[in-house]
Amino acid sequence: MAEPRWLDEREMRAWSGFLAASALVNRRLDQQLKDDAGLSHPQYEILVRLAAAPGRELRMTELANGLINSKSGLTYQVTQMEKAGLVRRRSCPSDVRGVFAVLTDAGSAKLEEAAPGHVATVREVLVDVLTPAQLDALADGLGEVGRRLRGQGA
Amino acid sequence: MAEPRWLDEREMRAWSGFLAASALVNRRLDQQLKDDAGLSHPQYEILVRLAAAPGRELRMTELANGLINSKSGLTYQVTQMEKAGLVRRRSCPSDVRGVFAVLTDAGSAKLEEAAPGHVATVREVLVDVLTPAQLDALADGLGEVGRRLRGQGA
């Protein structure tokens, strides 16, 4: 691996743009959610996933997959959110080891409270900045990137 | 803000694709760098910036700007890297408060050792997955996203 194919200028622009945008957008969203609703970004993601799930509940492992956090990180966050009353744990009837995270009414309310500001920020920092063509390129290109990494990682 | 403009399907695909790719790519790079060279991603970034800087040195504040870390995070990382012999601190002659981080020969060697594997991974997970058109869309679109966030944040 002494002579790798370095990145040409086009590739470099795309790569550093992606890297910078990734860091900056994440930081901005974290800050906005914390200021606006007292939620961290991982916590918001958990609320969203639970709200979209059938019965408003998901197994811990399902929640950890495809999420930013590791398994232990999820355990921590769910514990915090349980203290805050946003979610509740329910043990799985068919598998004693299994644990469901269940969205509470308070959690649902918190999500509805936080969502508008969150969406507005997403528009402001990303969606409304891009042209429709760029949106499609992002969706197609980064969609494939994500798919490959999920495939490998699993 | 009771009736925000929600994301339509195209926007949603782009947004969640970006979010997922962002998290997955970062995680993968962190892991690769740590396994391959014993560096964290922030540390690698520091090496790259210093290597590109005139005299192989930069002020702490310059290094902190546009980097993933906060000021205090940078102090921490530079301290770690100084222990590892990759960088060295030098006080600024014209400003007693100022501190330069200087790349050492060992740091330079570490960067040359780590770079090929890093570039290969960047190609594998992102650059080689995208079409040239998608690369340009990323560079243009996300470049603008980064520019705006830098402008606001500063």
Added chain:
DNA sequence: AACCGGTGATTCAAATTCGAACAACCCGTG
């Protein structure tokens, strides 16, 4: 029924992160 590889979730210690507070200093102004 006892065994066994694999799974689900938690616990633990260590590393890393951030923001706020801090101390020291620069510089332009009066």
Added chain:
DNA sequence: CACGGGTTGTTCGAATTTGAATCACCGGTT
């Protein structure tokens, strides 16, 4: 020259993340 606002880098404590180790359990096999 003394003053005051803004900078520079570090320190501090609290929160968060990770991976490894752990415990308990499932399901199929012997």
